[in-house]
Amino acid sequence: MKLVPKKESQAKDNQKEMKKRTDTGQPKNKGVRGWKEKFDSIIDKLPKDINPSRSVGIRLFLIFFIAIMFFVLVIGLLSYQMAKNTIEKNAETASQQTIVQTSQKLDIILQKYEETLQQVFLDDEMQKAIRDASLATSSDYDRFTTSNQMRNRLNSMTFSSKGVVAVYMVPGEEGLIGPVTSGSADNTFVNEIRNEPWFEDMAQTSQVRWITAPNDNAGGTQIFRLVRSVQSVSSMKRFILVADINLEILNGYLQELNLGNGSKVQMITADNVIVGSSVEGEHGQKSEFTLQKKEGERSGSTRIKNAQGRTVLAVYNTQENSDWTLMGVLPTDQLTKDARGILVTTFISMAVVAAIAILIGMWMVRMIARPLVQLMKLMDEGSKGNLNVRMEQKSKDEIGMLTVSFNVMMEQIMQLVKQTNDSAQDVLDTAAELTQASNKTAISAKEIAIATEEIANGATSLANEAERGNELTENISRQMDHVISANKEMESSARQVERSSQQGTEYLNELLQKTSVTGEMVNALTEKVDSLKSSTSSVLKVLDVMQNITQQTNILSLNATIEAARAGAAGRGFMVVADEIRQLADQSRQSITMVGEITDNIQKEMNETVQALSEASPLFQDQIKSVKETSQIFVSVQEQMEGFVQHLDSVTLSIDELNQSQSVLSEAMSNVSAVAQQSSATSEEVASLSSEQETVGEQLVNLSNKLENVSNGLKESLSKFSV
Structure with a gap:
């Protein structure tokens, strides 16, 4: 029976469905909705007892769909992350370069203020006014005049330098002249300037400092200050010059610097106080950003948190002149704003890919699930007994090969059922013959069991006697083992004595050689000491000659002294030389x-050494003689031990031969005992087997009956299959 759906019937069903939808006003399948309806129709055609989630087609569709969506999502996220990192890196590099360039520009501007302030102080008129003011004879009028001259020079700087609000010149020592100011001076600052923490240090050495100023200064203008300590060339007096610079100069440069949307630029001190900012109203406040700079690092970038807890990128550079830090801050989310388009594109791509994956999945379900459902129905028919079902092969892929395998399997099952029917009849006939043979076997087994039991009794008595002989043999073997062990210990001790004798002989020979060498060394040492005595006598002769030379030198110096005394004043120098020669002669x-x-x-010591060596030489000769006699004794002991070892070897050989004979006897007795035990065990085993054979015979009779019943049942079971 072939359950194969026909193409004509499918076409008719589709036409009816289309006509039905047209009549009811339902639109035809279009786009995703149409594919969804087709998918639902495929699911409806599945057997009701199969869970759609367990279907192979549904699983393949889910695997394909999830894999495609996962890969698209991963690629999109990786692209977004790579673009985000690239944009952040480029923005960080560009911002860092901008901050460094701006910092260098500000360094140049601040350096210009420092040089201008120094030039005003080193001006000839300023130096002349300082010299006149420092004269002790100057009257109050003269000092007033010089102060006006100084103020005029400071006014020239105030009016000619852009951004300079006021200039102060304060002497390092009180009593010289009073402070000189120009421009919009802060009188409170002038009166309290000597109480500033930096004033005393600045009054001692030449320094340049940039400091912040409070917002509530007298002029109402926000400023920052340049403080410089200089020394007059003419009077060598030290003065503190202070210039108030309008903060708008610094803020103007900072406001021109734009790092991006939401960015902020600040100039902060080492105490994190804002000097200037691109945002109005932050002067003199604590910065909300805290930089964690490494020791010795002047430029860099880092990511920190702002007051709202958002992550921002901070790039900074430390000023060369003021040691302030120029810091630019911009939100990281603004940097990666353009990269978000990649995420949008990724999600759109996922939607498009999801639609395509659904269409491909529907096609996969239709291509795989329908043939499998059809095959399952045919197998259900086969399980009910219809072995004539076959499936038509429509494709040459794995499903087509599965169809061929199913048809071959059904054909082989049908042949197997036929063969099983024939075999069941043969088994039924054989069971009857097996029952008769089993009855005969059971009778013979009873007779064999009786005879085997008598054989087992005789073998048991033989085994007992053999066991007693084996025990006696083992006792003799243990005694022989004791004798062999004692003999081996004697042999080991004898060989140890022999080796010790040989070693003693070798040691004595070495001692004899070393003693001979020592005697020769003593004789050589005696000869060398005699030679040294001769050399010492030569030294004494040389000393006698040198003693004579010393006496003659002394006489010569005495004559030189006499002649120098006769010469008077002209011989004083020669008298000094003669005196030195005399002193040298005394020292010699x-x-x-x-x-x-x-x-x-x-x-004297060499004579004692020669006498000691002469006394030691006979002792060495006696020692050599004693060593030779001891060596002869060790040689005699070694020869006697060699003879004793040879006798022990012959005794050991005899004992080994006796031990081998004893081993052969023990092995023979063990074999007899083993054979007897084996015969007894075999007899018992035969008796047991005979009993078992009798039991098996009875079981064979029962099995023959069961086999006959099973054959009948098998025949009845196979009768339901149609072949």
């Missing part, structure tokens, strides 16, 4: 006397 005489005493001591 003392040294020669000391060397002579040392040489006498050496000669």
Whole structure:
């Protein structure tokens, strides 16, 4: 029976469905909605007892759909992350370069203020006014005049330098002249300037400092200050110059610097106080951003949190002149704003890919699930007994191969059922014959069991006797083992004595050689000491000659002194030389006397050494003789031990032969005992097997009956299959 759906019937069903939808006003399948309806129709055609989630087609569709969506999502997120990192890196590099360039520009501007302030102080008129004011004879009028001259020079700087609000010149020492100011001076600052924490340090050495100023200054203008300590060339007096610079100069440069939307630029001190900012009203306040700079690092970038807890990128550079830090801050989310388009594109792509994946999945379900459902129905028919079902092969893929395999399987099952029917009849016939043979076997087994039991009794008595003989043999074997062990210990001790004798002989030979060498060394040492005595005598002769030379030198210096005295004043220099020669002669005489005493001591010690060596030489000869006699004794002991070892070897050979004979006897007795035990065990086993055979015979009879019943049941079960 072939359950194959026909194409004509499918076409008719589709036409009816289309006509039905047209009549009811329902639109035809279009787009995703049409594919969804087709998918639902495929699910409806599945057997009701199968869960759609367990279908192979549905699983393949889910795997394909999830894999495609996962890969698209991963690629999109990776692209977004890579673009985000690239944009952040480029923005960070560009911002860092901008901050560094702006910082260098501000360094140049601040350096210009420092140079201008120094030029005003070193001006000839300013130096002349300072010199006149420092004169002690100057009257109050003169000092007033010089103060006006200084104020005029400071006014020239105030009016000619852009951004300079006021200039102060304060002497480092009180009592010289009062403070000189120009421009919109802050009188409170002038009166309290000597109480500033930096004033005393600035009054001692030449320094330049940039400091912040409070917002409530007298002029009402926000400023920051340049403080410079300089020394007058003419009077060598030190003055503190202070210039108030309008903060708008600094803020103007900072406001021109734009790092992006939401960015902010600040100039902060080492205490994190804002000097200037691109945002109005932050002067003199604590910065909300805290930089964590490494030691010695002047430029860099980092990511920090702002007051709202958002992550921002901070780029900074430390000023060369003021040691302030120029910091630019911009939100990181503004940097990656353009990269969000990649995420939008990713989600759109996911939607498009999801639609395509659904269409492909529907096609996969239709291509795989329908043939499998059809095959399942045919197998259900086969399980009910209809073995004639076959499936038509429509494709040459794995499903087509599965169709061929199903048809071959059904054909082989049908042949197997036929063969099983024939075999069941043969088994039924054989069961009857097996029952008769089993009855005969059971009778023979009873007779064999009786005879085997008698054989087992005789084998048991033989095994007992063999066991007693084996015990006696083992006792003799243990005694022989004790004898062999004692003999081996004697042999080991004898060989140890022999080795010790050989070693002692070798040691004595070495001692004899070393003693001979020592005697020769003593003789050589005696000869060398005699030679050294001769050398010492030569030294004494040389010392006598040097003693004579010293005496003659002394006489010569005495004559030179006499001649110098006769010469009077002209011979004084020669008298000094003669005196030095005489002192040198005395020192030489003392040294020669000391060397002579040392040489006498050496000669005395050498005589004692020669006498000691002469006394030691006979002792070495006696020692050599004793060592030779001891060596002969060790040689005699070694020869006797060699003979004793040879006798022990012959005794050991005899004991080994006796032990081998004893082993053969013990092995023979063990074999007899083993054979007897084996015969007894075999007899018991045969008896047991006979009993088992009798039991098996009875079981065979029962099995034959069961086999006959099973054959009948099998035949009845196979009768329901139509072949």
